[in-house]
Amino acid sequence: MTQHVRLGVVGFGWMGQAHARALTRVRHHYPDLPVVPELAMVADNAPDSRLELAKDSYGFAATTADWRELVTSDAVDVVSVTGPNFIHAEVAVAAAQAGKHLWVEKPAGRGLAETRAIAEAAARAGVHSAVGFNYRNAPAVEHARELVRAGRIGEVTHARFQMLGDYAAHPQGAHTWRFTRALSGSGVIGDLGSHGADLAEYLVGPIVRVMAQDCTFITQRPASVGAASHFSRGAGGPLETVENEDYVSMLVAFESGARGVLEASRASVGEQNAYGFVIHGRTGAIAWDFRRMGELRVCLDQDYQAAMWSTRLVGPGLAEFGVFQPDAGIAMSYDDLKVIEAKRLLESIVSGVPTGATLADAVRAATVAEAAMESITSEGWVKL
Ligand SMILES: NC(=O)c1ccc[n+]([C@@H]2O[C@H](COP(=O)([O-])OP(=O)(O)OC[C@H]3O[C@@H](n4cnc5c(N)ncnc54)[C@H](O)[C@@H]3O)[C@@H](O)[C@H]2O)c1
Numbered sequence: 001m002t003q004h005v006r007l008g009v010v011g012f013g014w015m016g017q018a019h020a021r022a023l024t025r026v027r028h029h030y031p032d033l034p035v036v037p038e039l040a041m042v043a044d045n046a047p048d049s050r051l052e053l054a055k056d057s058y059g060f061a062a063t064t065a066d067w068r069e070l071v072t073s074d075a076v077d078v079v080s081v082t083g084p085n086f087i088h089a090e091v092a093v094a095a096a097q098a099g100k101h102l103w104v105e106k107p108a109g110r111g112l113a114e115t116r117a118i119a120e121a122a123a124r125a126g127v128h129s130a131v132g133f134n135y136r137n138a139p140a141v142e143h144a145r146e147l148v149r150a151g152r153i154g155e156v157t158h159a160r161f162q163m164l165g166d167y168a169a170h171p172q173g174a175h176t177w178r179f180t181r182a183l184s185g186s187g188v189i190g191d192l193g194s195h196g197a198d199l200a201e202y203l204v205g206p207i208v209r210v211m212a213q214d215c216t217f218i219t220q221r222p223a224s225v226g227a228a229s230h231f232s233r234g235a236g237g238p239l240e241t242v243e244n245e246d247y248v249s250m251l252v253a254f255e256s257g258a259r260g261v262l263e264a265s266r267a268s269v270g271e272q273n274a275y276g277f278v279i280h281g282r283t284g285a286i287a288w289d290f291r292r293m294g295e296l297r298v299c300l301d302q303d304y305q306a307a308m309w310s311t312r313l314v315g316p317g318l319a320e321f322g323v324f325q326p327d328a329g330i331a332m333s334y335d336d337l338k339v340i341e342a343k344r345l346l347e348s349i350v351s352g353v354p355t356g357a358t359l360a361d362a363v364r365a366a367t368v369a370e371a372a373m374e375s376i377t378s379e380g381w382v383k384l
Contacts, residue, residue, distance in 0.1 A: 011083025013044075020080075025339050071094045077101060082105050084183065089114040101128045112370040136199060139314045142319035148281070161261070161262045164274040165266050175222060178191065197262065200277075204258055204279065210250050212251075216247075296312045298312055341357070
């Protein structure tokens with residue numbers, strides 16, 4: 001039987017709009033999904049025209065400036081929690097208590113305690129969840145996981161995960177909520193490090209020990225004006241103090257015995273969305289770079305030394321690629337990863353079986369982040 005699932009979005013910026021587009025497109029790519037998605041309501045309090053955009057361009061049935069109206073509305077079944085980090089927990093817990101399924105952007109909470117509170121509220125209410133760990137949805141990443149699990153690189157010895165960006169590299173970059181502990185929680189540890197931790201655990205397995213260092217390269221920024229995004233510049237206003245880190249590097253140890261390095265930065269000049277990994281095993285290696293999403297670099301079935309790499313172009317036979325493009329070498333997009341995320345959430349709702357990244361994964365990533373921060377303070381290894 002086909003079920004109607006009505007989406008409410010709290011926070012209609014970059015991610016809120018990406019969720020809405022994904023839900024709109026999900027049946028284009030997965031016509032057999034027994035769900036009719038509907039765009040029900042958007043809540044956003046920005047003093048600009050984004051509520052009109054939601055109605056006029058996206059086709060949402062209703063809008064409001066008050067997220068409380070949305071999470072308690074009888075016209076909403078799933079709530080996308082896509083506002084700034086400081087409203088995630090309040091919105092998500094209220095939505096779960098009202099019986100709504102949750103599609104929460106990362107980092108789910110401003111730290112481990114809030115992330116656990118969201119996960120517990122969802123569990124108590126018996127609602128399903130998806131979390132925006134979109135990079136694990138890339139077909140090349142899923143293929144890498146299959147190859148690692150099939151032993152094609154042998155026992156994993158060590159791995160490197162890198163999440164480098166330049167969105168905060170400009171000294172005039174506006175001092176938005178992202179740079180304040182009370183509003184954001186950690187800096188890049190939660191923002192990009194959470195994606196890295198999720199990829200690391202998805203591909204190599206549980207992390208059991210962490211030692212980290214951090215740095216804030218730009219310690220003051222001009223105040224933001226209006227509804228500033230990641231990328232806004234300050235308007236020459238007074239300087240405000242940056243309270244959280246621009247950079248983190250962590251040594252990590254996996255339960256399997258493998259060793260690793262996770263590095264994340266929001267202020268790396270020359271790097272834009274430079275997200276990826278290299279995983280080494282006893283008989284091979286595998287590497288991926290988000291900026292070349294459809295390529296997987298593999299070093300399989302080689303001799304121990306002078307081993308050679310080749311590049312696989314991900315094609316229709318691998319993971320979800322075939323529902324987006326008919327042949328290898330045709331690029332998938334970031335938004336496609338969100339379509340896969342939407343599909344997995346809807347599948348969870350219909351089947352009752354959690355599919356894809358859920359709040360349990362958000363709790364894992366937040367546990368790694370918390371351990372990293374504890375390690376920065378104690379200047380030593382921290383066990384998870
Ligand atoms: N998964 C990913 O790859 C990814 C990428 C970017 C951002 N994110 C996460 O998504 C979240 C949103 O980030 P973004 O880049 O879309 O931010 P954004 O600034 O573009 O959008 C946030 C929106 O929330 C609205 N908002 C703020 N306070 C509100 C309130 N009280 N009620 C209703 N609306 C409110 C703002 O007006 C804005 O429209 C963050 O948690 C971020 O970490 C995830």
